[in-house]
Amino acid sequence: MHGKEQKKMKTKVGVLGLLRMLLMDSSKKISFSRCIRDGDLVIVYERHDTMKAVKVCENSVLQNRFGVFKHSDWIGKPFGSKVFSSKGGFVYLLAPTPELWTLVLSHRTQILYIADISFVIMYLEVVPGCLVLESGTGSGSLTTSLARAVAPKGHVYTFDFHEQRAASAREDFDRTGISNLVTVGVRDIQGEGFPDEFSGLADSVFLDLPQPWLAIPSTRNMLKQDGTLCSFSPCIEQVQRSCETLRSDFTDIRTFEILLRTYEVREWKLDHSKPDDGSSVACPPCKRRQPSSEVTVGDNANSPAVIARPSAETRGHTGYLTFARRKCLS
Amino acid sequence: MSESKPESGPVPNPRVTWEGCSVLLDINDGDRLVFARLSAGSTLKIGNKTFSLKPLIGCPFGSLFQVESGKEKPYLSRFVPPTEENNVQDEGSCQLQEESRDNRAIIDNNQAQSLTGEDIEAMRRQGATGDEIVEALVANSATFEKKTQFSQEKYRLKKQKKYAPRVLLRRPFSRSICEAYFKKYPARIGFLRVDALSLLLSMANVTANSDVLVVDMVGGLVTGAVAERLGGTGSVCSTYLGGTPYPIEIIRMFNFSNEICKRILRCTFNDLCSVQNETGEQVNQHEDVCAMESQSNEKTSLSVSTEDVHLSSKNGDTDLVPENELSTSSKTCKAPKAGEKATKEVIQSWKENGFSSLIVAAPEQDAWSLVKDLLPLLTYSAPFAIYHQYLQPLATCMHNLQHEKMAIGLQISEPWLREYQVLPSRTHPCMQMSGTGGYILSGLELETWQFFTGKELQAMARQEIFRSCNILLHSQPQDLTIFRARKTMGVPSRQLSSKTQTAEPQAEEPPSPTSSTSSSQHQNEVAEEVGPSKVDKPTTPSASSNS
Numbered sequence: 001m002h003g004k005e006q007k008k009m010k011t012k013v014g015v016l017g018l019l020r021m022l023l024m025d026s027s028k029k030i031s032f033s034r035c036i037r038d039g040d041l042v043i044v045y046e047r048h049d050t051m052k053a054v055k056v057c058e059n060s061v062l063q064n065r066f067g068v069f070k071h072s073d074w075i076g077k078p079f080g081s082k083v084f085s086s087k088g089g090f091v092y093l094l095a096p097t098p099e100l101w102t103l104v105l106s107h108r109t110q111i112l113y114i115a116d117i118s119f120v121i122m123y124l125e126v127v128p129g130c131l132v133l134e135s136g137t138g139s140g141s142l143t144t145s146l147a148r149a150v151a152p153k154g155h156v157y158t159f160d161f162h163e164q165r166a167a168s169a170r171e172d173f174d175r176t177g178i179s180n181l182v183t184v185g186v187r188d189i190q191g192e193g194f195p196d197e198f199s200g201l202a203d204s205v206f207l208d209l210p211q212p213w214l215a216i217p218s219t220r221n222m223l224k225q226d227g228t229l230c231s232f233s234p235c236i237e238q239v240q241r242s243c244e245t246l247r248s249d250f251t252d253i254r255t256f257e258i259l260l261r262t263y264e265v266r267e268w269k270l271d272h273s274k275p276d277d278g279s280s281v282a283c284p285p286c287k288r289r290q291p292s293s294e295v296t297v298g299d300n301a302n303s304p305a306v307i308a309r310p311s312a313e314t315r316g317h318t319g320y321l322t323f324a325r326r327k328c329l330s
Numbered sequence: 331m332s333e334s335k336p337e338s339g340p341v342p343n344p345r346v347t348w349e350g351c352s353v354l355l356d357i358n359d360g361d362r363l364v365f366a367r368l369s370a371g372s373t374l375k376i377g378n379k380t381f382s383l384k385p386l387i388g389c390p391f392g393s394l395f396q397v398e399s400g401k402e403k404p405y406l407s408r409f410v411p412p413t414e415e416n417n418v419q420d421e422g423s424c425q426l427q428e429e430s431r432d433n434r435a436i437i438d439n440n441q442a443q444s445l446t447g448e449d450i451e452a453m454r455r456q457g458a459t460g461d462e463i464v465e466a467l468v469a470n471s472a473t474f475e476k477k478t479q480f481s482q483e484k485y486r487l488k489k490q491k492k493y494a495p496r497v498l499l500r501r502p503f504s505r506s507i508c509e510a511y512f513k514k515y516p517a518r519i520g521f522l523r524v525d526a527l528s529l530l531l532s533m534a535n536v537t538a539n540s541d542v543l544v545v546d547m548v549g550g551l552v553t554g555a556v557a558e559r560l561g562g563t564g565s566v567c568s569t570y571l572g573g574t575p576y577p578i579e580i581i582r583m584f585n586f587s588n589e590i591c592k593r594i595l596r597c598t599f600n601d602l603c604s605v606q607n608e609t610g611e612q613v614n615q616h617e618d619v620c621a622m623e624s625q626s627n628e629k630t631s632l633s634v635s636t637e638d639v640h641l642s643s644k645n646g647d648t649d650l651v652p653e654n655e656l657s658t659s660s661k662t663c664k665a666p667k668a669g670e671k672a673t674k675e676v677i678q679s680w681k682e683n684g685f686s687s688l689i690v691a692a693p694e695q696d697a698w699s700l701v702k703d704l705l706p707l708l709t710y711s712a713p714f715a716i717y718h719q720y721l722q723p724l725a726t727c728m729h730n731l732q733h734e735k736m737a738i739g740l741q742i743s744e745p746w747l748r749e750y751q752v753l754p755s756r757t758h759p760c761m762q763m764s765g766t767g768g769y770i771l772s773g774l775e776l777e778t779w780q781f782f783t784g785k786e787l788q789a790m791a792r793q794e795i796f797r798s799c800n801i802l803l804h805s806q807p808q809d810l811t812i813f814r815a816r817k818t819m820g821v822p823s824r825q826l827s828s829k830t831q832t833a834e835p836q837a838e839e840p841p842s843p844t845s846s847t848s849s850s851q852h853q854n855e856v857a858e859e860v861g862p863s864k865v866d867k868p869t870t871p872s873a874s875s876n877s
């Protein structure tokens with residue numbers, strides 16, 4: 001969506017205290033006094049569907065349809081500030097989060113979005129300190145959220161058979177500052193399985209593979225007893241086959257589909273035909289107002305109603321999420 | 331690797347139960363869910379029989395137990411399911427052969443089963459196992475052979491559940507706790523479904539070392555879920571209006587270590603936003619300044635009264651799950667204290683640094699009246715997620731936030747979760763599903779502070795300019811102490827100077843589906859259209875360049 005304006009600003013990473021996505025220690029927390037610094041990663045917000053990640057670099061500029069923005073103007077401003085271009089246009093500078101990152105990352109593959117990501121992490125019971133295996137890495141959208149969930153002491157080992165894709169993911173994780181939580185390996189998990197060194201150590205495994213059933217026997221060996229597995233597949237045939245394979249060594253096998261419906265909100269510009277009693281016709285008189293408990297902006301009889309409806313266009317399908325637990329036999 | 335953990339005691343993420351640990355017992359594949367605390371004396375009732383839970387101590391989570399008929403009385407015994415390799419093959423082959431049977435000859439006349447209740451009782455007395463009873467029932471069913479393969483499976487499962495019930499030992503995590511409550515007592519958690527809970531945690535960017543502000547009127551579920559994600563770092567502040575903290579009894583279902591419990595703190599809303607004077611001490615103005623008009627019936631006194639707490643928690647009932655047949659003595663022995671009152675120092679640090687994010691789950695409250703006062707407590711650009719079981723309060727809240735320009739990236743989402751039955755030749759969505767998991771309003775707080783000198787602030791306090799007290803001490807790099815205060819709506823701030831971005835550039839605004847109305851324009855006027863500086867504030871770092 002924003003790819004045309006993509007402009008790589010690579011500077012050397014490694015300066016301590018720079019703002020990245022996750023708070024590796026409390027000193028790097030954003031606070032009221034922590035303003036934007038040279039080297040920080042910021043999300044430049046133009047519109048809700050137009051954002052991009054930019055690394056602040058004193059001598060650099062950002063150019064978009066609103067004009068030319070000098071990074072030097074940004075330094076010292078708080079996050080969340082509105083900043084202006086030479087032409088007077090403005091953007092907002094936001095602190096990066098995995099959710100924003102999912103919206104700005106460069107798509108090398110189809111990616112997972114917030115609904116699936118959130119549910120996967122909750123259902124896999126990923127908590128700080130967990131060891132998580134993932135394949136494939138793809139564009140690293142889920143990986144970033146997994147890293148957030150295992151921080152500060154856990155680790156995510158993610159594998160992709162595509163060498164260049166793995167390298168790009170590594171670069172991204174450097175950029176977002178999560179590389180101490182994530183290790184990217186190049187490996188064909190369907191063909192070779194996960195590396196033996198993780199045998200019996202994984203708390204959770206996530207599979208996003210075309211033939212997940214091929215990786216399930218290896219997954220079983222990696223997982224601790226009662227460890228959790230999730231396989232993401234767009235097609236029901238993949239699910240069918242995975243579930244058949246899972247039945248021998250796994251239990252609690254459950255398949256879900258999760259979607260998000262978003263809503264548009266607007267004021268209802270209802271033409272009041274001057275009701276003589278002064279009461280609003282827009283509100284059905286189902287509930288009598290408590291004079292003291294109603295606090296709204298512009299709370300008066302003429303205030304227009306706020307109404308909501310589902311957004312017209314929405315995602316109809318992402319994929320099926322199949323969860324299972326390794327059977328407890330000892 | 332730090333991930334290899336010791337396997338006993340309340341260490342982080344333990345995988346084996348111990349005496350005094352909290353467990354979730356899943357009876358017959360989710361038919362019944364019971365929270366329990368394991369001890370030598372604790373028991374579980376299944377049907378009309380009572381079982382000791384002692385055999386469950388020291389077993390790995392995920393293990394399965396089955397009722398065995400003992401010499402004197404039946405007991406729970408570890409059950410290791412056979413590797414289903416064979417079963418799977420059976421199923422696989424049977425689905426290939428054409429099913430020739432159907433139910434045309436099966437008549438429901440209640441005469442198919444020749445075993446009577448007395449017969450079964452007699453078998454039991456003679457020490458028959460549950461599985462043996464199931465086999466006998468199958469053998470004595472006149473219609474079993476006529477049933478289709480699928481319906482034979484169903485029959486067996488039904489009988490197994492009744493005569494050979496199984497108990498699965500589950501780890502209490504936010505996932506399992508939320509699911510159990512949603513299934514049993516959805517009203518207690520404000521109908522917050524597990525996928526909605528997971529979204530709240532993501533949208534509020536909850537991670538290690540963050541300081542998360544929560545309004546938890548769902549029994550402690552959100553507070554606990556946040557604490558789980560913090561893993562003993564950062565802090566979660568459960569704030570409340572009025573004098574009585576909201577109950578957080580669900581937290582005791584988690585097996586939180588002391589390290590995690592310490593991070594769960596409570597603090598009144600008043601304490602969080604009381605005005606600071608220049609020496610950092612609290613001045614006694616919060617009665618004036620943070621008048622909470624929405625809480626008219628709750629006095630802003632800090633003393634804890636014994637009045638009834640909020641609506642969705644019934645009369646402070648501390649027995650979490652009535653079905654739990656456990657000895658009450660075990661309840662107090664192990665549960666470490668979570669939810670201590672935050673100390674002055676901690677509150678001060680929250681005020682100085684701001685919270686990293688906000689989650690509100692107050693199903694009975696108006697979202698906007700909470701959010702407008704809570705957002706200023708967040709640090710710049712901090713994400714927030716507001717849960718509500720109804721759409722309308724969130725729509726209003728979103729609309730107001732847009733108008734006040736208090737937040738960006740606003741979105742109302744409603745999760746939709748459908749489970750599937752996946753079986754050979756029988757895959758389809760489950761017949762029953764939850765119709766709603768609630769709604770979530772998410773967004774990012776914007777930097778909308780103004781900077782004032784101490785004198786200005788005092789003047790404003792005298793005039794009761796601030797409806798809510800969002801004034802915080804802020805020390806600048808230039809070593810000048812100035813105050814920050816948020817523009818508040820509907821206040822006579824005209825006479826006040828401010829450094830707002832008075833010259834709005836003619837750039838495109840981020841889209842707002844609403845067109846401003848006359849009333850909202852008035853609001854904007856008050857908030858935005860402030861005169862030129864009466865006091866010059868060259869030190870203000872946020873002095874926006876009206877380029």
